[in-house]
Amino acid sequence: MSEKSSAFVPNPEYLLQVHQLKQYFPISTGFLKTTMLKAVDNVSFDIRRGETLGLVGESGCGKTTVGRSILYLYKPTDGEIWFDGKRLGDKASLQAFRRRAQMVFQDPYSSLNPRMTVADIVAEPIDVHHLCATRGEREERIHELMQLVGLNTEHATRYAHEFSGGQRQRIGIARALASRPEFIVCDEPVSALDVSIQAQVINMLEDLQKQLGLTYLFIAHDISVVKHISNRIAVMYLGHMMEMAASNELTRHPVHPYTISLMSAVPVPDPQQSRKQKRIVLQGDVPSPLRMPSGCPFRTRCSRATKACEESRPEMREVAPGHFVACHHL
Ligand SMILES: Nc1ncnc2c1ncn2[C@@H]1O[C@H](COP(=O)(O)OP(=O)(O)OP(=O)(O)O)[C@@H](O)[C@H]1O
Ligand SMILES: [Mg+2]
Numbered sequence: 001m002s003e004k005s006s007a008f009v010p011n012p013e014y015l016l017q018v019h020q021l022k023q024y025f026p027i028s029t030g031f032l033k034t035t036m037l038k039a040v041d042n043v044s045f046d047i048r049r050g051e052t053l054g055l056v057g058e059s060g061c062g063k064t065t066v067g068r069s070i071l072y073l074y075k076p077t078d079g080e081i082w083f084d085g086k087r088l089g090d091k092a093s094l095q096a097f098r099r100r101a102q103m104v105f106q107d108p109y110s111s112l113n114p115r116m117t118v119a120d121i122v123a124e125p126i127d128v129h130h131l132c133a134t135r136g137e138r139e140e141r142i143h144e145l146m147q148l149v150g151l152n153t154e155h156a157t158r159y160a161h162e163f164s165g166g167q168r169q170r171i172g173i174a175r176a177l178a179s180r181p182e183f184i185v186c187d188e189p190v191s192a193l194d195v196s197i198q199a200q201v202i203n204m205l206e207d208l209q210k211q212l213g214l215t216y217l218f219i220a221h222d223i224s225v226v227k228h229i230s231n232r233i234a235v236m237y238l239g240h241m242m243e244m245a246a247s248n249e250l251t252r253h254p255v256h257p258y259t260i261s262l263m264s265a266v267p268v269p270d271p272q273q274s275r276k277q278k279r280i281v282l283q284g285d286v287p288s289p290l291r292m293p294s295g296c297p298f299r300t301r302c303s304r305a306t307k308a309c310e311e312s313r314p315e316m317r318e319v320a321p322g323h324f325v326a327c328h329h330l
Contacts, residue, residue, distance in 0.1 A: 010082045014046040015183060015215045016070065021079035023062075023069045027290065037289050039065040041239045042079075044316070047183075052209065052216040054226030054247065056262070057236035058286055063219045064106070066236070067185040070217070071101055083183070099129045102176040106188040108168035114161035118171055121160060122146065125179040145174040149204065166197040173205070183215045191221065202229060224266045227251055232322075235259050238297040239289060241316060245323035255325045257302050296328065304329045 008019045023040040040062045047053045055063050069076045072094055081088045083097055102125070105111035112121055119142050125131070132138040143153040149170040160168060169189060176184055186205060190198040206229055209216060220226045226233060227247055234244040235258065243256040254260045261280040282301045287293055293300050299309040308328045316324045 008080055008082075010085055010087075011046070012085055013048060014082075015049045015051075015084060016217075017046040017080075017082040018066075018070055019044050019080040019082070021066065021069060021081070022077040023065050023074060024077040029290075035290060038239050038292060039289060040069060043236070043239075043241050045234055045241065045244060047215055047217060048231075049182075049215055050209075050213055051232070052218050052226075052230045054223075054230030054233040055217060055219045055236065056221065056223050056226060056233060057242075059221065060286065060289070061236045062239040062289075063236060064187055065239075067103065067187050067217060067219055071103055071185060072097070073103070099125070099179045100181050101183040101185070102179065102181040103185045103187060104169070104172055104176045104189045107192045108165055108172050109192065111172060112160040112168055114159060117157050117159055118146070118151070118163075119156040121171055122174045122178055124175055129179050131179060141178070145178055148177065148208070149174045165193045166201060169193060169201055170204070173201075173208070177208070177212070181214070183217075185217045185219070187219045188221065189218075190225070198225075205229070222266075223251065223262055227266075235262065238286060238292065240297050240313075241324075241326060242298065243323075243325045244316070245320075249320070249323055253320075253323075255319055255323070255330065256298075256327050257304055257329075258298050296326075 010017055021040055021043045024036040024038050026034045027037045029035045043066060045053065055066065057063055065074065068074045070081050072088060083101065086093055088094060088097055122142050122145050123138060126138060126141060132141055142156060146153050146156060151167065151170050151174065160171060163171065189205065190201050193201060208214060218226050218229055223233065230247045232245065233247050233250045235242045235256065237258050243250065243254065243259045250259065251263060254263045261282050264280040284301050287300055295311050296302070296305070296309040296314055299305040302309065314326045314328045316326045317330070319325050319330055
Protein backbone atom coordinates (compact mmCIF):
# COMPACT_ATOMS: atom_id res chain seq x y z
CA MET A 1 0.00 0.00 0.00
CA SER A 2 1.45 3.33 -0.92
CA GLU A 3 2.21 5.43 2.14
CA LYS A 4 2.20 8.66 0.14
CA SER A 5 0.20 11.41 1.70
CA SER A 6 -3.27 11.65 0.24
CA ALA A 7 -6.03 14.14 -0.11
CA PHE A 8 -8.41 11.89 1.82
CA VAL A 9 -9.72 13.60 4.95
CA PRO A 10 -10.98 11.18 7.63
CA ASN A 11 -14.31 11.87 9.29
CA PRO A 12 -14.28 11.35 13.10
CA GLU A 13 -17.91 10.17 12.97
CA TYR A 14 -16.77 6.84 11.52
CA LEU A 15 -14.87 4.07 13.26
CA LEU A 16 -13.65 2.60 9.97
CA GLN A 17 -13.12 4.26 6.61
CA VAL A 18 -11.99 2.41 3.52
CA HIS A 19 -10.88 4.56 0.61
CA GLN A 20 -10.29 3.11 -2.87
CA LEU A 21 -9.12 -0.26 -1.61
CA LYS A 22 -7.43 -2.52 -4.17
CA GLN A 23 -6.35 -6.09 -3.63
CA TYR A 24 -4.66 -7.72 -6.61
CA PHE A 25 -3.24 -11.26 -6.49
CA PRO A 26 -0.47 -12.28 -8.90
CA ILE A 27 -1.56 -15.48 -10.69
CA SER A 28 0.83 -17.63 -12.69
CA THR A 29 -0.45 -18.12 -16.24
CA GLY A 30 2.49 -20.01 -17.72
CA PHE A 31 6.25 -20.16 -17.64
CA LEU A 32 7.47 -16.92 -16.01
CA LYS A 33 4.14 -15.29 -16.84
CA THR A 34 1.87 -13.78 -14.25
CA THR A 35 -1.28 -11.78 -14.50
CA MET A 36 -3.05 -9.80 -11.80
CA LEU A 37 -6.33 -11.10 -10.44
CA LYS A 38 -8.20 -8.00 -9.34
CA ALA A 39 -10.14 -9.47 -6.42
CA VAL A 40 -11.07 -6.03 -5.07
CA ASP A 41 -10.87 -2.90 -7.18
CA ASN A 42 -11.38 0.63 -5.91
CA VAL A 43 -13.81 -0.19 -3.13
CA SER A 44 -14.74 2.60 -0.70
CA PHE A 45 -17.08 2.56 2.29
CA ASP A 46 -17.24 3.57 5.92
CA ILE A 47 -18.81 2.23 9.10
CA ARG A 48 -20.07 4.29 12.02
CA ARG A 49 -19.43 3.31 15.64
CA GLY A 50 -21.96 0.70 16.75
CA GLU A 51 -23.23 0.22 13.22
CA THR A 52 -23.53 -3.00 11.18
CA LEU A 53 -22.71 -2.79 7.50
CA GLY A 54 -23.86 -5.85 5.55
CA LEU A 55 -21.68 -6.84 2.58
CA VAL A 56 -23.37 -9.09 0.02
CA GLY A 57 -22.68 -10.60 -3.38
CA GLU A 58 -22.24 -13.91 -5.18
CA SER A 59 -19.44 -16.35 -4.45
CA GLY A 60 -16.06 -15.06 -5.60
CA CYS A 61 -17.05 -11.38 -5.80
CA GLY A 62 -14.40 -10.41 -3.23
CA LYS A 63 -16.24 -10.18 0.10
CA THR A 64 -13.74 -12.21 2.14
CA THR A 65 -10.87 -10.40 0.45
CA VAL A 66 -12.36 -7.06 1.55
CA GLY A 67 -12.70 -8.37 5.12
CA ARG A 68 -9.17 -9.75 5.25
CA SER A 69 -7.64 -6.68 3.61
CA ILE A 70 -9.23 -4.20 6.00
CA LEU A 71 -7.91 -6.28 8.91
CA TYR A 72 -4.50 -6.27 7.23
CA LEU A 73 -4.44 -10.08 7.08
CA TYR A 74 -3.58 -9.25 3.45
CA LYS A 75 -1.58 -6.12 2.86
CA PRO A 76 -3.69 -4.03 0.47
CA THR A 77 -2.28 -3.46 -3.03
CA ASP A 78 -3.43 0.14 -2.80
CA GLY A 79 -5.92 2.37 -1.04
CA GLU A 80 -6.35 3.65 2.46
CA ILE A 81 -7.81 2.22 5.62
CA TRP A 82 -8.51 4.56 8.51
CA PHE A 83 -9.50 3.26 11.93
CA ASP A 84 -10.58 5.59 14.72
CA GLY A 85 -9.08 8.59 12.91
CA LYS A 86 -5.68 6.97 12.21
CA ARG A 87 -4.39 5.63 8.95
CA LEU A 88 -3.28 1.98 9.08
CA GLY A 89 -0.06 0.87 7.49
CA ASP A 90 2.98 1.19 9.71
CA LYS A 91 3.93 -1.32 12.38
CA ALA A 92 2.86 0.79 15.35
CA SER A 93 -0.61 1.49 13.91
CA LEU A 94 -1.16 -2.23 13.19
CA GLN A 95 -0.07 -3.46 16.60
CA ALA A 96 -2.82 -1.59 18.43
CA PHE A 97 -5.34 -2.25 15.64
CA ARG A 98 -4.83 -6.05 15.78
CA ARG A 99 -6.21 -6.08 19.33
CA ARG A 100 -9.09 -3.74 18.51
CA ALA A 101 -10.31 -5.53 15.36
CA GLN A 102 -11.10 -9.25 14.99
CA MET A 103 -12.68 -11.70 12.58
CA VAL A 104 -15.24 -14.50 12.91
CA PHE A 105 -14.59 -17.00 10.11
CA GLN A 106 -16.99 -18.64 7.71
CA ASP A 107 -16.26 -22.25 8.55
CA PRO A 108 -16.02 -23.16 12.25
CA TYR A 109 -14.80 -26.64 11.25
CA SER A 110 -11.62 -25.50 9.51
CA SER A 111 -10.95 -22.29 11.46
CA LEU A 112 -10.56 -23.98 14.86
CA ASN A 113 -7.70 -26.38 15.56
CA PRO A 114 -9.46 -29.64 16.54
CA ARG A 115 -6.53 -30.66 18.75
CA MET A 116 -6.70 -27.56 20.95
CA THR A 117 -8.93 -27.28 24.00
CA VAL A 118 -11.69 -24.69 24.07
CA ALA A 119 -9.78 -22.82 26.77
CA ASP A 120 -6.62 -22.55 24.67
CA ILE A 121 -8.53 -21.50 21.54
CA VAL A 122 -10.44 -18.79 23.39
CA ALA A 123 -7.27 -17.62 25.17
CA GLU A 124 -5.19 -17.26 21.98
CA PRO A 125 -5.71 -13.47 21.65
CA ILE A 126 -5.26 -13.06 25.44
CA ASP A 127 -1.86 -14.75 25.19
CA VAL A 128 -0.80 -12.98 21.97
CA HIS A 129 -1.59 -9.55 23.39
CA HIS A 130 -0.53 -10.38 27.00
CA LEU A 131 -3.90 -9.34 28.39
CA CYS A 132 -3.90 -11.35 31.63
CA ALA A 133 -1.19 -11.05 34.26
CA THR A 134 -1.80 -14.33 36.12
CA ARG A 135 -3.04 -17.86 35.35
CA GLY A 136 -6.01 -17.30 37.62
CA GLU A 137 -6.98 -14.11 35.81
CA ARG A 138 -6.64 -15.91 32.45
CA GLU A 139 -8.88 -18.75 33.59
CA GLU A 140 -11.46 -16.36 34.96
CA ARG A 141 -11.52 -14.46 31.67
CA ILE A 142 -11.90 -17.69 29.65
CA HIS A 143 -14.93 -18.64 31.75
CA GLU A 144 -16.39 -15.16 31.39
CA LEU A 145 -16.04 -15.37 27.58
CA MET A 146 -17.58 -18.84 27.44
CA GLN A 147 -20.57 -17.65 29.45
CA LEU A 148 -20.91 -14.62 27.20
CA VAL A 149 -21.49 -16.89 24.17
CA GLY A 150 -23.64 -19.43 26.01
CA LEU A 151 -21.08 -22.23 26.43
CA ASN A 152 -20.89 -24.40 29.53
CA THR A 153 -17.68 -23.50 31.40
CA GLU A 154 -17.30 -27.13 32.49
CA HIS A 155 -16.43 -27.87 28.85
CA ALA A 156 -13.33 -25.62 28.83
CA THR A 157 -10.93 -28.57 28.76
CA ARG A 158 -12.71 -30.37 25.91
CA TYR A 159 -11.39 -30.35 22.36
CA ALA A 160 -12.99 -28.36 19.53
CA HIS A 161 -13.78 -31.52 17.51
CA GLU A 162 -16.10 -32.70 20.30
CA PHE A 163 -18.56 -29.87 19.56
CA SER A 164 -21.36 -29.35 17.04
CA GLY A 165 -21.10 -26.70 14.31
CA GLY A 166 -23.16 -24.14 16.23
CA GLN A 167 -21.12 -24.63 19.40
CA ARG A 168 -17.88 -24.40 17.42
CA GLN A 169 -19.00 -21.06 16.00
CA ARG A 170 -19.69 -19.91 19.59
CA ILE A 171 -16.09 -20.86 20.42
CA GLY A 172 -14.92 -18.85 17.38
CA ILE A 173 -16.97 -15.87 18.55
CA ALA A 174 -15.60 -16.15 22.12
CA ARG A 175 -12.08 -16.13 20.65
CA ALA A 176 -12.88 -13.04 18.58
CA LEU A 177 -14.17 -11.27 21.70
CA ALA A 178 -11.21 -12.21 23.91
CA SER A 179 -9.13 -9.11 23.14
CA ARG A 180 -12.10 -6.80 23.84
CA PRO A 181 -12.28 -5.59 20.21
CA GLU A 182 -14.42 -2.68 19.03
CA PHE A 183 -14.77 -3.91 15.46
CA ILE A 184 -15.49 -7.42 14.15
CA VAL A 185 -15.64 -8.74 10.58
CA CYS A 186 -18.24 -11.53 10.61
CA ASP A 187 -17.47 -13.49 7.43
CA GLU A 188 -20.59 -15.54 6.63
CA PRO A 189 -20.64 -16.71 10.27
CA VAL A 190 -23.72 -18.91 9.84
CA SER A 191 -23.49 -20.17 6.26
CA ALA A 192 -21.84 -23.46 7.29
CA LEU A 193 -24.41 -24.08 10.05
CA ASP A 194 -27.67 -25.95 10.13
CA VAL A 195 -30.58 -23.68 9.16
CA SER A 196 -32.23 -24.44 12.52
CA ILE A 197 -29.39 -22.82 14.48
CA GLN A 198 -28.48 -19.97 12.12
CA ALA A 199 -31.00 -17.61 13.75
CA GLN A 200 -29.71 -18.43 17.26
CA VAL A 201 -26.17 -17.45 16.30
CA ILE A 202 -27.30 -14.28 14.50
CA ASN A 203 -29.44 -13.24 17.48
CA MET A 204 -26.51 -13.85 19.79
CA LEU A 205 -24.24 -11.67 17.62
CA GLU A 206 -26.89 -8.94 17.76
CA ASP A 207 -27.16 -9.18 21.56
CA LEU A 208 -23.37 -9.09 21.93
CA GLN A 209 -23.25 -6.00 19.74
CA LYS A 210 -25.67 -4.16 22.01
CA GLN A 211 -24.07 -5.39 25.21
CA LEU A 212 -20.48 -4.62 24.18
CA GLY A 213 -21.02 -1.67 21.80
CA LEU A 214 -19.48 -3.52 18.84
CA THR A 215 -19.24 -2.40 15.24
CA TYR A 216 -19.70 -5.10 12.56
CA LEU A 217 -18.92 -5.71 8.94
CA PHE A 218 -21.31 -8.58 8.30
CA ILE A 219 -20.60 -10.60 5.15
CA ALA A 220 -23.23 -12.86 3.53
CA HIS A 221 -24.18 -14.32 0.14
CA ASP A 222 -27.73 -13.42 0.58
CA ILE A 223 -29.51 -10.13 1.25
CA SER A 224 -32.14 -11.94 3.35
CA VAL A 225 -29.48 -13.00 5.91
CA VAL A 226 -28.15 -9.47 6.52
CA LYS A 227 -31.38 -7.50 6.00
CA HIS A 228 -32.45 -7.50 9.66
CA ILE A 229 -29.06 -7.26 11.34
CA SER A 230 -27.62 -4.49 9.11
CA ASN A 231 -28.16 -0.74 9.34
CA ARG A 232 -26.83 -0.38 5.82
CA ILE A 233 -26.07 -2.86 3.03
CA ALA A 234 -23.33 -2.77 0.39
CA VAL A 235 -23.59 -4.92 -2.75
CA MET A 236 -20.46 -6.16 -4.54
CA TYR A 237 -20.01 -7.70 -7.97
CA LEU A 238 -16.69 -8.91 -9.46
CA GLY A 239 -14.54 -6.95 -7.03
CA HIS A 240 -16.54 -3.72 -7.39
CA MET A 241 -19.09 -1.93 -5.27
CA MET A 242 -22.41 -1.67 -7.11
CA GLU A 243 -24.83 -0.15 -4.61
CA MET A 244 -24.95 0.92 -0.99
CA ALA A 245 -27.84 2.25 1.08
CA ALA A 246 -29.72 1.94 4.35
CA SER A 247 -31.02 -1.59 4.75
CA ASN A 248 -34.71 -0.62 4.37
CA GLU A 249 -34.05 1.63 1.39
CA LEU A 250 -31.92 -0.95 -0.42
CA THR A 251 -34.40 -3.79 0.05
CA ARG A 252 -37.49 -1.70 -0.79
CA HIS A 253 -36.04 0.45 -3.56
CA PRO A 254 -33.08 -1.31 -5.13
CA VAL A 255 -31.77 0.72 -8.08
CA HIS A 256 -28.87 -1.21 -9.59
CA PRO A 257 -30.00 -3.96 -12.02
CA TYR A 258 -27.77 -6.41 -10.13
CA THR A 259 -29.32 -5.58 -6.74
CA ILE A 260 -32.78 -5.82 -8.31
CA SER A 261 -31.99 -9.35 -9.50
CA LEU A 262 -30.64 -10.31 -6.04
CA MET A 263 -33.78 -8.92 -4.39
CA SER A 264 -36.04 -10.82 -6.79
CA ALA A 265 -34.55 -14.05 -5.42
CA VAL A 266 -35.40 -13.20 -1.80
CA PRO A 267 -38.45 -15.20 -0.69
CA VAL A 268 -41.45 -13.16 0.54
CA PRO A 269 -43.58 -14.58 3.37
CA ASP A 270 -46.92 -13.44 1.87
CA PRO A 271 -48.02 -16.00 -0.80
CA GLN A 272 -50.15 -13.43 -2.66
CA GLN A 273 -47.25 -11.03 -2.85
CA SER A 274 -44.96 -13.92 -3.75
CA ARG A 275 -47.06 -14.77 -6.84
CA LYS A 276 -46.77 -11.17 -8.00
CA GLN A 277 -43.01 -11.08 -7.54
CA LYS A 278 -41.13 -11.69 -10.75
CA ARG A 279 -37.95 -13.71 -10.36
CA ILE A 280 -35.17 -12.25 -12.49
CA VAL A 281 -32.76 -14.94 -13.56
CA LEU A 282 -29.44 -13.50 -14.71
CA GLN A 283 -28.12 -14.73 -18.03
CA GLY A 284 -24.73 -16.42 -18.17
CA ASP A 285 -22.12 -16.83 -15.45
CA VAL A 286 -20.05 -14.33 -13.53
CA PRO A 287 -17.01 -13.63 -15.77
CA SER A 288 -13.60 -14.70 -14.49
CA PRO A 289 -11.88 -11.87 -12.60
CA LEU A 290 -8.90 -12.59 -14.87
CA ARG A 291 -11.01 -11.49 -17.86
CA MET A 292 -12.74 -8.48 -16.45
CA PRO A 293 -15.19 -6.87 -18.94
CA SER A 294 -14.30 -3.34 -20.07
CA GLY A 295 -16.38 -0.53 -18.58
CA CYS A 296 -19.07 -1.71 -16.16
CA PRO A 297 -18.20 -5.13 -14.69
CA PHE A 298 -21.89 -6.15 -14.74
CA ARG A 299 -22.60 -5.20 -18.37
CA THR A 300 -22.21 -8.75 -19.79
CA ARG A 301 -25.22 -9.90 -17.76
CA CYS A 302 -27.22 -6.69 -17.67
CA SER A 303 -30.44 -6.23 -19.63
CA ARG A 304 -29.92 -2.45 -19.72
CA ALA A 305 -26.34 -2.51 -21.05
CA THR A 306 -25.48 -0.08 -23.87
CA LYS A 307 -22.37 1.19 -25.59
CA ALA A 308 -21.69 3.58 -22.72
CA CYS A 309 -21.43 0.62 -20.32
CA GLU A 310 -18.71 -0.91 -22.50
CA GLU A 311 -16.77 2.30 -22.70
CA SER A 312 -16.51 3.55 -19.16
CA ARG A 313 -16.87 2.28 -15.63
CA PRO A 314 -19.69 4.03 -13.80
CA GLU A 315 -18.70 5.81 -10.61
CA MET A 316 -20.74 5.56 -7.40
CA ARG A 317 -23.31 8.37 -7.42
CA GLU A 318 -25.65 9.48 -4.66
CA VAL A 319 -29.21 9.04 -6.01
CA ALA A 320 -30.99 9.80 -2.71
CA PRO A 321 -29.51 10.85 0.63
CA GLY A 322 -27.11 8.07 1.65
CA HIS A 323 -28.07 5.87 -1.34
CA PHE A 324 -25.17 5.27 -3.75
CA VAL A 325 -25.33 3.45 -7.08
CA ALA A 326 -22.72 2.72 -9.77
CA CYS A 327 -24.76 2.54 -12.99
CA HIS A 328 -24.92 4.59 -16.21
CA HIS A 329 -28.68 4.11 -16.50
CA LEU A 330 -30.30 5.70 -13.50
N1 LIG B 1 -5.05 -15.63 -1.73
C1 LIG B 1 -5.57 -15.56 -2.96
N2 LIG B 1 -4.79 -15.72 -4.06
C2 LIG B 1 -5.32 -15.64 -5.30
N3 LIG B 1 -6.61 -15.38 -5.57
C3 LIG B 1 -7.45 -15.23 -4.53
C4 LIG B 1 -6.98 -15.30 -3.17
N4 LIG B 1 -8.03 -15.09 -2.34
C5 LIG B 1 -9.10 -14.90 -3.14
N5 LIG B 1 -8.75 -14.98 -4.46
C6 LIG B 1 -9.65 -14.77 -5.60
O1 LIG B 1 -10.26 -13.51 -5.43
C7 LIG B 1 -11.63 -13.53 -5.82
C8 LIG B 1 -12.48 -13.11 -4.64
O2 LIG B 1 -12.45 -14.15 -3.64
P1 LIG B 1 -13.17 -14.03 -2.23
O3 LIG B 1 -12.83 -15.26 -1.47
O4 LIG B 1 -12.84 -12.73 -1.63
O5 LIG B 1 -14.70 -14.04 -2.66
P2 LIG B 1 -16.01 -14.16 -1.73
O6 LIG B 1 -16.94 -13.12 -2.21
O7 LIG B 1 -15.61 -14.15 -0.31
O8 LIG B 1 -16.59 -15.60 -2.14
P3 LIG B 1 -17.40 -16.66 -1.24
O9 LIG B 1 -18.79 -16.13 -1.16
O10 LIG B 1 -17.34 -17.92 -2.04
O11 LIG B 1 -16.72 -16.79 0.09
C9 LIG B 1 -11.88 -14.94 -6.32
O12 LIG B 1 -11.75 -14.93 -7.72
C10 LIG B 1 -10.80 -15.77 -5.66
O13 LIG B 1 -10.49 -16.88 -6.46
MG1 LIG C 1 -15.86 -15.54 1.26
